[in-house]
Amino acid sequence: MTRILHILDHSLPLHSGYTFRTRAILRAQQALGWEVRGLTGQRHSASGPAVETVDGLTFFRTPLARRGGPPLVRELREVADLAHAMEGVIRSWRPDIIHAHSPVLNAMAAQRVARKHGIPMLYEIRAFWEDAAVSNGTAKEGGLQYRLTHWLETRAVKRADAVAVICEGLKGDLVTRGVDPAKIIVSPNGVDMDMFGDPVPPDAALRAKLGLEDAEVIGFIGSFYDYEGLDDLIAAMPMLVAARPKAKLLLVGGGPMEAALRTQAEGSSARDAICFVGRVPHEEVEQYYALTDILAYPRKAQRLTELVTPLKPLEAMAQGRLVAASSVGGHRELIEDGVTGTLFAPDDPAAIAGALAGMLADRAGWDARRATAKAFVKRERNWAVNVSRYQPVYHILLEKGVRPHRAD
Template sequence: MSAGQSTAMPQREGEPVRVLHVLDHSLPVQSGYAFRSEAVCIAQKRRGWEPIVVTSPKHYESWRGEWNQSEEIGGIRYYRARTVSSPALPLLGEVRLMAALARRLSSVIHAESPHVLHPHSPVLNAIPALLMGRRWGIPVIYEMRSSWEDAAVDRGSYAATSWKYKVSRSLETWVCSKADRVVVICEGLKRDLVGRGIPQERIVVVPNGVDVERFQPRPGDADVWKRLGLQGKKVVSFMGSFFRWEGLDLLIDAVAKLARVRSDVALLLVGGGEMEAALKDKIRLLGIEQHVVMPGWIPQADTLGLYPLIDVLAFPRYSTHLTERVTPLKPLEAMAMGKAVIASDVGGHRELVRHQETGLLFEAGNAAALAEALAAVFDSTQLRTRLEHNGLNWVARERSWAKTTESYREAYRLGVSRAIVKQFEVKEERS
């Protein structure tokens, strides 16, 4: 079969548009990546499209459960690629992973006859999708959610001057140049790709969004609050993965400053990750154990009962190549829950937070400035109420998944046939 030869089944009249998403991992793993993937598939299904998912062999590195050939979660079909061994030789493991994913993709394409292949970061998903797209004659829309090589640098996995970084970045750029269209989640990533020579007219921004039916103001779970010992406290919280770039050590410093002058301040850190042990050591060193609660990971459904009892959510990210270009999801969820948000002034946050309107921005890396912002929200009901009201309204108006995922129609329109585009438009008119 020659490259570009179309063997995919043609679309029949009235048939839903099938989009085959290729993911690093998915539910039941709980992560920002998995939650965005779930939200995108649900939003597309509501539009009358038919999203289908294939996950990389890396899914089971996170899930660590028994391998399933396929399963259905929330009405979405998930196909799983088998795990592969991790040899010691450089790059051999990545080659094996991509080969296994390509084989799984080929079998799923044969079974499902998708009209669009939609691989999401990292590039290890995109390369097999490009190969299968060319083989089966299916357009490929690549979604770059983050700069994974920059994340690796921020984690300390390798240096920005290393060969691994250079290879990863070069492959990412190559994939973006070969895909029919590129989707990014924010303007920062778009500017980065344009700087690498990718024409901006080939890039479509589909921002992070929120399920406004799930994330909305509600009564709090007073029993959980009592068990955590937080009743009567002024509470600042962070919920998510404890990565280095999140700046949680800075947040601990800010809380320690406040704790010297007020006894009612408390920090709730929900989650875990690579910085967990170091953060606990820092809390002990500063002697503020009575001001910090770390319950570990809590299922997302259960965290919804915590939000209403929190005074402010803090996102103190440090300024790095990654955080200046990539927007996080958690601040949007906090705003959708009607909570005040304080965030560092890195580029990714400035796309989400308008200072003194939808939240407060402080100088990245400045613990004193963060402590000052926290005190302002704690001490002014008027300020906190204004931030909560404005943030909630902005998210409901601009960042529901129903609104942000409208841009996928543009991305697919630019990369697929006229017949399929017409079907998109018909489905949109009916929805």
């Protein structure tokens, strides 16, 4: 039985798009009969034992060394500590393949250990670390840190035995860096249909509690980062309410922009139509999907959003919800305008209001669009199907690589 060790930034029990994708991959691989384990680095912030089982998945943890230091020195220490932890897992568990997931620090540690032990390694990129840093405000595009991280990423990709990316945008970028396209597979974001494919009915009591009775509900469920464009969505609400007086905006989640967004909403003429719920337990998320008519994703136009596909629109489609999103590259890979969803110009509150008002006015087409979108997810973005993309790559790596000796 093939053993796969996944090297991760963080994992369950933390909740994020990153951990949900990891859970989906590992669970689907287990269903195929593979043995899987995860090893998290020092950025996994949840307390817990050195070996932890969550949702039937086993994770090893890198001990927290709690060593500070200036940038670069700190990151090099993270790489060294993760590599040391990896050595211990390899000695005790003997994996056949190392599957390292971004950020690039994980790939650097994994490549060091994989080469030493003759284990083939696949590097999976979910987003380029340098672009994520720009979006989070911790780096400047074109700055020294950005250029260094870009160089490290390119170096790691070229040294990996195989590369996986979550979308065509990332693949295209790597090809422009001189990476052989034959070395790259696309393993797109997907949905666990066992979890999201059977939506719950609306909760009348919750609807009343939130003041959404007889409302046309626009929803956003996720993290409040600047690049998500929620400020544009709030700015669109006065125009939308003018066209559709029953329209209300339901914001579920939290993040760095929450305080600023609440302040913006309080100063809006449509403040009575904007409802902040805050963060909710993951097991309750479906209840909020059930209250919405349209899920809106107004991501801003920038390098990260042009290259990377998000997970949330797929979950919304699986839940049978209508989807409206900005026409950035990451959304265009997921949504066919007028067929599985509606696309509008990014960074444009008036375009958002116009698109949403048009959708709310066209109820006759809702059922057909919901069915088409859900069928698309089930057919092309279901993890039970997506995970099979790894199988031929793993097979090639095992045929080419030097498999470690295992007593069992």
